[in-house]
Amino acid sequence: MAASMLLCLTAPAAAQPTDNVQLNDGVPAQAEGVTVDQHLGTTLPLELEVVDASGKTVPLQTYFDGRRPVIVTLNYSDCPMLCSVQLNALTRSLNDVDLKMGDDFQLLTVSIDPDEATERIRETKQLYTDQVNKQPQAAEAWHFATASQSTITKLTDTLGFRYRYDKQTKQYNHPAMLAFVSPEGVISSYSLRVDFPPEDLKRSLVAAGEGTIGSPVDVIVMWCFSYDPNRGRYVATAWKLMRLGGALTIGVILLALTPYWIGKRRQSPQLAEPITDDPHTHEATTAFERKADE
Known part of the structure; x- marks a missing residue:
């Protein structure tokens, strides 16, 4: 796809012989180094300070309360395309996900543009939160x-978010990334897609919540999934599904046999008569035995 796009951009208007044409399958210069190195298990530097949409300076710790997982995104308001595509897709999934924003999880979007004004980020917040109706x-x-360059650098380095500033276009070349972070600030997983199916979003949030959100059924279901860094999503694990299926089968069998075992025990005859110490009974037995001897 990338090679085709480059070919379309560089091909001459008139048809030319193709015997000696070589396609450029390399990575465009502006995209070199633009990637995400997944730092799973790394704790975010929660002491870093950012400026929220109201203009207040707060530490990252403000957004991690030990109870709710947080989705962290890195974008900027003047991004010409990727950020809007990513965040529009995210708003659609947030509307459909079977979890409640605020009650179950939070989101934090930090601008990678150190010159972005508070008023501008406030407008961006309004734009996207209005879509999550x-x-x-x-x-x-x-x-x-928003944040200072030093804070942005430390945060992006911790998240493994690799981006570049293009001086010619005055734009940032960056990847699409969602980082799912535990309530204590530990990176649990990533999504590196520009679309976010609600079921994938929920699995990642439940896993990042470490038992703090989701129903008991969600926790059991998540046991059957493992995070695949190459796909940037949770995928079903065959051996876990087999073990869970076997456990459920045994449970059903035991449940079905329980009434039979209970009924069988109640119907069992007494194996021995009770022994009595009544003297009259003992005398009657002795007399009967004496008469039999005569």
Whole structure:
């Protein structure tokens, strides 16, 4: 696909002989080094300070309360395409995910542009939270913030988010990334797609929540999934599914046999008569035995 796009951009208008044509399958110069190195298990530097959409300076710790997982995204308001594609897709999934923003999880979007103004980030927050109309707490649960270059550098390095500033276009070349972070600030998983199926979003949030969100059924279901860094999503694990299926089968069999075992025990005859110490009974037995001897 990339080679085709480059060919379309560089091909001459008139048809030319193709015997000696070589396609450029390399990575465009502006995209070199633009990637995400997944730092699973790494703790974010929660002491870093950002400026929220109201203009207040707060530490990252503000957004990690030890109870709710956090989705972290890195974008900027003047991004010409990728950020809007990514965040629009995210709003659609947030409307459909079977979890509640605010009650179950939060989001934090930090601008990678150190010159972005608070007023601009406030407008961006309004734009996207208004789209999440099925989540009543969207405005309170989705936080937008700006930061200094030193803070941005430390945060992006911790997340493994590799981007570049293009001086010619005055734009940032960056990947699409969602980082799912535990309530204590530990990176649990990533999504590196520009679309976010609601079921994938929920699995990643339940896993990042470490038992703090989701139903008992969700926790059991998540046991059957493992995070695949290459796909950037949770995938079903065959051996776990087989073990869970075997356990459920045994449980059903035991449940079905329980009434039979209970009924069988109640119907069992007494194996021995009770022994009595009544003297009259003993005398009658002795007399009967004496008469039999005569």
